Amino acid sequence: MHRQLAFSAPPAIETDMIIANLLVELFVEELPPKALQKLGDAFAGVLREQLAAQGLAAADAPLIAYASPRRLATHVAGVLAQAPDKAVSQKLMPVSVGLTADGQPTPALLKKLAALGAGAAAMESLARVHDGKAELLYYESTARGATxxxxxxxxxxxAIAKLPIPKVMRYQLEDGWSSVHFVRPAHGLVALHGAHVVPVGALGLTAGRSTHGHRFEAVQDPIVLRDADSYAAQLKDEGAVIASFDERRAEIALQLQAAADAVGGGVRAIDDAALLDEVTALVERPKVLTCQFEQEFLAVPQECLILTMKANQKYFPLLGAEGKLTHQFLIVSNIAPADARAVIEGNERVVRPRLADAKFFFDQDRKKTLVSRVPQLAKVVYHNQLGTQGERVERVRAIAKGIAGQLFAALSVRHRIDGTQDAEVVQDYLMTCVDNAALLAKTDLVTDMVGEFPELQGVMGAYYAVNDGLPDDVAMAIEDHYKPRFAGDSLPRHNVGLVVALADKLETLVGMFGIGNLPTGERDPFALRRHALGVIRMLVEKDLPLELPALLAAAVPAFGDKIADPTAALADFIYERLAGSLREQGFAAQEVDAVLALRPARLSLVAQQLAAVRAFAQLPEAPALAAANKRITNILKKAGNGVDPHVNTELLREQAEQDLYAQMQTIVPDADLQFASGDYTTSLQTLAALRAPVDAFFDDVMVNAEELALRLNRLGLLKSLHDAMNRVADLSRLAA
Known part of the structure; x- marks a missing residue:
């Protein structure tokens, strides 16, 4: 039980104390562990920010944020007992309104001064300022600095109001009548400026200098803090608490490494930053202990055992040198008894039923094949407008079949099967694998194991596929079709998995866009942004010879009349994600805009186009050609869509247009050949030789000639030039 802390009357801050360090602590019941670090940082940050805004501390004053399961605290260095006075200038009214012709105050001015707490004597503190339109009266005064x-x-x-609290609690204070809202019931408040208590209050509490340490292992309770600077040391020495989140985290990591080293054999604790953060938020005095379970449980897929130990028990599994799970694990205890056997045995006893459940689920699931589970998907609702998971599976199969046909034909796949490399046999085999993987990819959703641990979807499907005797290509595709699950995640390992993963993500994107279920600023419940980036990464990083517009168009028929055609909006969405991704990778926004303005169908070629644009931009001819390109674009836009790129040489009357045409006949074919071979950089560099004739053309030739035939011919010449120069990128986007 927590009890209300009793405080004696706080001593007043001495008047001769000018500056000292400040310590503020809220002592509360156990805080939500996944939010603790964020709560601690926010509490400290807003407190300093608000002190700085009032002139009581520097905006960059050294700051220490403390956060433990039962406290939020902050230490701010160099805080003033009183902020300096500051001059204040307040605009009153125009001189013509405030003063009479002989300079005496009008009733309106006297009323305004009275409202500010100043009388007629304040006339000496008035200033006249001309703002360019009229002369105004300002009242100059000195504002007393905040205490x-x-x-x-x-x-x-x-700071309390701005805490990022996941869920607010409402609880009663000890008077039985009042109630407050906070993340957890608060039982103590400390506010020390140096060694002196600052008389403040919050959440029904009055500030003092006493706090509490560890529930069971504190040497002294309560702990009476000497001053702001002794807080962390006193909590550690007298309260058996490491108040700093970062220090506690580092201590746990150190103990985990030492415990793993003590086990020997090259074992290591599983690397999981989120788990380490959560455990850090659960303990005040960490003590790492080594436990074990029966080796028979290692027959269960290690992903299941690892997940149940991490998610349910907050344990750190130990992995062998090859990444295989061992039968030992580490726990982080909040107590450090002389004899830890009881703690170890208790944790071993607790984990055993969890592992037994995982084994039971695994054994039961293997009694049914994945194929036999397919009919169950018809009973699982996917979306009320898009039907069941069973219907979804059929759509994914149809989309995957179309992608596989394009991909395997384009890649001329060679895959050894039973000693043969016959292309048709290989293609038939892979097509069959794709269809089987697409059919079975979602069946583990109706297994007991995935019902208990949704995070294992795909992973368990792969295990069960192997158990059913299905080819490795199918098993891996079932696991990989969810990839990439998050930023930086690996991509599907083989082409079968790539096809099913693309089909699965395209089905989601096309379906959701087709029913108008689009992501908003902060809401994206179906992870459409992540799916779009997944499609982009697979097309780009796997260098797939597939065109995005064709992929989107081919996916729409699988939905029948359930959706409206969303390909235009969806294409915009994907190109926007691609643009953002490229900018994050360090490409200049101007370069990205120039390439993506052409909506390149082959995303796998975008990197080469960007490299070509970057190289072109370094050429001395680039600025002039980009400006000319922008001018040509505007001319053609005004001329409308009917401009014919053909040129009649007999209508080339001016020497400049004849020279430009002649140069194009020499240069453009070479640039086209280089473009066709994929050498985009050389293609653009070749076209750079047109700078001089282009400049001369605009200097000497009137494009909009009065004679219609002449005007159309010149527009045709410019259209030919525009088409030739903008195959890699829209060069006009490079113009300043």
């Missing part, structure tokens, strides 16, 4: 008591009270209220 720390008042300033900290405001800062504390603001």
């Amino acid at each position: 720390l008591a008042a300033g900290l009270q405001k800062a504390l209220d603001e």
Whole structure:
């Protein structure tokens, strides 16, 4: 049970204390572990920000944020007992309104001054300022700097109000009548400026200098803090608490490494930053202990055992040198008894039923084949407008079949099967694998194991596929079709998995866009942004010879009349994601805009196009050609869509247009050949030789000639030039 802390009357801050370090602590019941670090950082950050806004601390004052399961605290260095006074200038009214002709104050001015707490004597503090339109009266005064008591009270209220609390609790105070809202019931407040208590309050509490340490292992309770700077040391020495989140985390990591080293054999604790953060938020005095379970459980897929130990028990599994799970694991205890056997045995006893459940689920699931589970998907609703998972599977199969036909034919796949390399046999085999994988990819959703651990979808499907005797290509595709699951995740390992993964993501994207279920600013419940980036990564990083518009168009028929055609909006969405991804990779926005303005169908070629544009931009001819290209674009836009790129040489009357045409006949064919071979950089560099004739053309030739035939011919020449120069990118986007 927590009890309300009893505080004696706080001593007043001495008037001769000008500056000292400040410590503020909220002592509360156990805070939500996944939010603890964020709560601690926010509490400290807003507190300093608000003190700085009132002139009581520097905006960059050294700051220490403390966060443990039962406290949020902050230490701010160099805080003033009172902020400096500051000059204040307040605009009153125009001189013509505030003063009479002989310079005496009008009733309106006297009323305004009275409202500000100043009388007629304040006339000496008035200033006249001309703002360019009229002469105005300003009242010049000095505002008394905020005291720390008042300033900290405001800062504390603001820090509490701005905490990123996942879910607010409402609880009663000890008077039985009042209630407050906070993340957890608060039982103590400390506010020390140096060694002096700052008289502030919050959440029904009055600040003092006492706090509490570890529930069971504190040497002293309560802990009476000497001053702001002794907080962390006193909590550690007297309270058996490491108050700093970062220090506690580092201590746990150190102990985990030491415990793994003590086990020997090259074992290591599983690397999981999120688990380490969560455990850090659960303990105040960490003690790592080594436990074990029966080796018979290792027959269960290690992903299941690892997940149940991490998610349910917050344990750290130990992995062998090859990444295989061992029968030992590490726990982080919140107590450090002299004899830890009881703690170890208790945790071993607790984990055993969890592992037994996983084994039971695994054994039961293997009694049914994945194929036999397909009919169950017809009973699982996917979306009320898009039908069941069974219907979804059929759509994925249809989309995957179309992708596989394009991909395997384009790649001229060679895959050894039973000693043969016959292309048709290989293609038939892979097509069959794709169809089987697409059919079975979602069947593990109706297994007991995935019902208990949804995070294992795909992973368990692969295990069950192997158990059913299906080819490795099918098993791997079932596991990989969810990839990439997150930023930086690996991609499907083989082409069968790539095809099914593409089909699965395209089915989701086309379906959701087809019913108008689009992501908003912060909401994306179907992870459409992630799916779009997954499609982009697979097309680009696997260098797939597939065209995005064709992929989108081919996916639409699988939905029948359930959706409206979303390909235009969806294409925009995917190109926007691609643009953002490329900018994050360091490509200049201008270069990205130039390439993506052409909506390249083959995303796998975009990197080469960007490299070509970057090389072109370094050429001395680039600025002039980009500007000319922009001018040509505007001319053609005004001329409308009917401009014919053909040129009648007999209508080339000016020497400049004849020279441009002649140069194009020499240069453009070479650039086209280089473009066709994929040498985009050389193609653009070849076209750079047109700078001089292009400049001369615009200097000497009137494009919009009065004679219609002449005008159309010149527009045709410019259209031919525009088409030739903008095959790699829209060069006009490079113009300043």
